[in-house]
Structures are given as structure tokens and as C-alpha cells.
Amino acid sequence: MSPLVQGAITIFVGVFGCVGYFYAANLLLDKVIYPAKGPNIGRNINRANAIRPWLFLLPAILALSIYLVYPVIGSLIRSMYNRAGNEFIGLGNYTSLAGDPEFQTALINNALWALVVPAAATFFGLVVAQLTDRLSWGNIAKSLIFMPMAISFVGASLIWKFVYAGDPDIGIINAIRDGMGLDPLDPLQLPFWNNFFLMVILVWIQTGFAMVILSAALRGVPEDTIEAAIIDGAGPFRVFFRIKVPQIMGTIVVVWTTITILVLKVFDIVYTMTGGNFGTEILPSYMMSFMFRDDGRATAVAVVIMIVVLPVMIWNIRQAQKEMR
């Protein structure tokens, strides 16, 4: 039971540390440093109020500098050193990456992933959201479709291993091939197409996410616009594509970019399914092949991933900025 007690103590200390910090810091500010009395009362209150937000922010900023800002800078620097980390080699790691055919495969595959998965997941999510919208048992159907989202990528991969297994007796795909009189094959070793088999897993997981967000958006489409379209004689397809979809375009874009960013980071599926073999390497899994072997190259790959994500990130901040005005 000792680990449980330990855990409980950690939580207790953590929470009360937070509350205590927060209470004590405010008290100190209001009573000791800038007390709201005496000859300088006005100036003191103003100063205390200028400092207060930073009291709330301090713990988080501290945590983020240690675990986020410092590592990003550290990685940038580390990627310019050799394997042992004692010799500066400039862009050496990057040039040797560029010459590695494995890296080029990973780059191409990653581009495929980033195009196919968000598109497919958003499309399926939209279709499912629309089809289940006005169904009596629609909510149950939605919960079931959403369920894979709660399973970890590793867990989902292990489950899908049973779908793709090379043995016709276990693998669902090969069971179907067997039923049609075809020879069993290992779907994960089919060049080029195996990438898509792996993408299916992520689409399977992310469709639920897209569906949930888009179905909320679809509910928000004003009824009178749909009514007007139907009175004007539009069929269900035209109502869907011409009336509903344009009105939720903003949400579709958000869902699309969220999934895109996720795709650029997910390594679990490739790592557990094929280990990057058979031409299925993507950048995040390619990086894992250098883990514990060559930190210089590993960080260089990480920087490349960062550069790929950067445009999406900047676009998102711009978007947030626009909303604020």
C-alpha cells in the first residue's frame, strides 16, 4: 500500500502547495510589500495590482521554461553537435540526414499522412455526424464510433494487429481473402499500400473526434436557412453541401488543422506496427530509431518536424489574434 500512500501524499502536498503559495503570495503582496494604507496608499494599490497577475503566472511560467523553452533551445543546439555531443559540426547532422534514403522515404510518407488522414477523418466525421443527427439511436451510434478515440494509439495498434495479421486464421483481412479463395499475404509488407493500411488506424481513431466537433457545429446551423432551401426545392444532398457545409466551414478548418498537427506528431502506430520497416517510415518514428543511439541525429530530425509544424502553428496564432480583435 505504500506507493498509494506516497501518491496520496504527493497529491496532498501538490494541491496544498498550490493553494498555500497562492494565498501566501497574495497576502505578502497586499500586507507587506505594498500595504493598502499609509501615505502612499494609491500608489501601493496600483503597484500591487500590476504585480498580481505575475503571481498567478509564476509557477506555470517556471514549469514551462524548464520543461519547454529550455529543451527547445537545447535541442536546436544539440542538433549541431556530433553523436557524442563534444564536437560542433554545424549542419553536419542535417546534411547526412538529407543524404539518407530512409529520411527521404520518411518525408514523403509523412506528406502522405498529413494529406490523407485529416481529409479522411474529417470527411467520415462529417458524414457520420450528418447521418446520425436525426436518428432516434443516433447518440448511441455516436458513442460507439467515438469509442476508439479513448483508446491509446498503442492499444489501437495492437488491436489492429489482429486485423492485419499475416496468418489467415487470425487476420480479418486474410480471413476475407481466404474466403474468396485468395492466398494469404502480409498486408503490412505490401510496398506503398502498407502506408495506407497504417493510416486507416489513425483515421479510425480520429473520425470520432471530427464527428463530435462537427455534429455540434451542424446543430448550430440556423434552421431557417435549411427551411428556405427546402422550400426552394433543394434535395437533401444540395442542402447538405450547399447550405450546411459552407456555414460550418470554419469548424471544418479547425478540425482539419487540429488533426494535421496531431498527425505530424504521432509515431506510436508506425512504431508498434512495423517499426518503420517495409518503407513505412515517417519522421517521428524515424527519429525514434536514433533514440539512445545518436542524440545529434535524433534532435536534427526533431528540428525538421518542428519546421514542418511551424507554418500550421503560426497560422493558428494568427487566427487566435484575429479572433481577439
Place this chain on the structure above:
Amino acid sequence: MFPTPIQKRSEAVRVTYQVFLPIALILWLLPLIAVASFSIRPLTDFTQGNFWGWPSSFNLFTNYGRVFFESDMPRYMLNSLMITIPTVVGAVALSCMTGFALGIYRFKGNLLIFFMFIAGNFVPFQILMVPVRDLTVSLNLYDTKLGLVLFHIAFQTGFCTLFMRNFIKALPVELIEAARVEGVAEWRIFWFVVLPLMRPAIAALAVLIFTFIWNDYFWAIVLTQGPEAQPVTAGITSFNSQFVAQYHLMSAGSIVAAIPPVAMFFAMQKHFIAGLTLGAVK
């Protein structure tokens, strides 16, 4: 009601709907159904090739019993719990404070800090791997649960702050101003006025972070090594190498590993979906 409810459409449309949707649903869940059915079969079913037929006997308790008593699975589950729960508590507590500061106060640098949190949210975790691992090693926290918890709290704070700030921003400002006019101290405003209003956001965020952390695999393999500290996502792969080709146990293990977040999702579905919607749209 517009458009016509599906029940009032023509017969053909209705039948297609009622027939195809369940079929599509079963296909969608087929991988899960298959694994669930594998997990209650005896091993002889697999050696005799009876994968899809009716199980020759139902070994629900033997199979799951072996997962729980003959492997490190309970250990991994406990580790996952002890990593996930402190992280949820810590990240939510921290982000309530930062969210409050960014949502309520107007001060120089407010927007800048906020954008930094957004940016931090999008940073691919790969770029943190080597320095964070070295840092954890040098703090003597490598292969400990505390090492994982500390990192997770720090990294999740970015997303949580974003979430909380947007929620607090939508609260009525008049409430806080009224309290200020009454001369209520700022920390009391936070504690007695804003925090109670944040309850739905806290619930949604807690459920969301719980699944995020429970399902994390990357940091589990970067920062931990053995059954001492590894959470279940990393443990399941060692579990599978312990029971190679024993498909019934491998399936049972996968199910056991997936149950907590799935149960969490079904129990707290409303909060989970509210969290995702709030986190994504704003």
C-alpha cells in the same frame, strides 16, 4: 419540423438507413469485437484454427485471471494511475491560476504570454525528447513516476491554460467587478467567485487530461524502463513479448489496458465531449 425527420421519409430511404447504419457500425467496431471474442477463448481454439467460430469453451475468468495474476499487468495499471491522477490534479490546479490571470487581468505582456502558451501547445514533443531525458537523468528522476508526473504537468499546462483562459474570458465580467467594488480581496475573488463557476471546465479538462496522460506512450518509453515505473501503454508491449503467440492472453491484455480510459469516457461522456469542443473550437 424541418428537414423532414427520417421516420417520415419514403420507405426505401428509411430501410436503407436502418439497415446500412448498423452494418457500418459493426464493421467500424469489428476490430474491437474480434479482440473481445479472442480474449474469452481457450488457447486450443487458436491451435485448431477456430478463430471465428463459436468458442469451444468460455474462458473469461481464466484468461483475465492470468492477465491479473501471472503478469506485471496490475503493476502497470497502478503505475498508470499514480502517474495520471497527480498530473491531472497538478495541471488543473496550475491552469486555474494561469487561466484566471490571463482571463481577468489586463496587463502588459498578457497577450504575449497567452500566445506563448498557444505556441507551446503546438510544439512537437519530439523536440523536447533529448534535453528532457538528460534533465530527468541528471535530477535522478529517470525511471521514476515522479519524473514523468513533473514533465507531464509542465507540458500539459500549455493546453490547460489555453482552455481555462478561454472559459474564464466567457464568464460575466460584472460579477468580478461587483465583488471588487464591494472590496473583496483578489484572492478571495478567485477562490469564492471564479473557482465555483469554473467547475464544468474543471470537470471537462480533468477527463480530457486523464485520457491524454493515460494514453501517452512516447514519454513512457523515453523516461521509464521497467515495471517499477512504466505505465500500462509501455507495459503492454512487454506484456505481449511475455505471451508471444498466446493470442487469447494478448487480446485480454489489450482489453484490460483499454478499459480505464474507455470506462472514463462512457462515465463522463458529456464532460469529455464538452472538453473537446471547448478545446478545439476556440
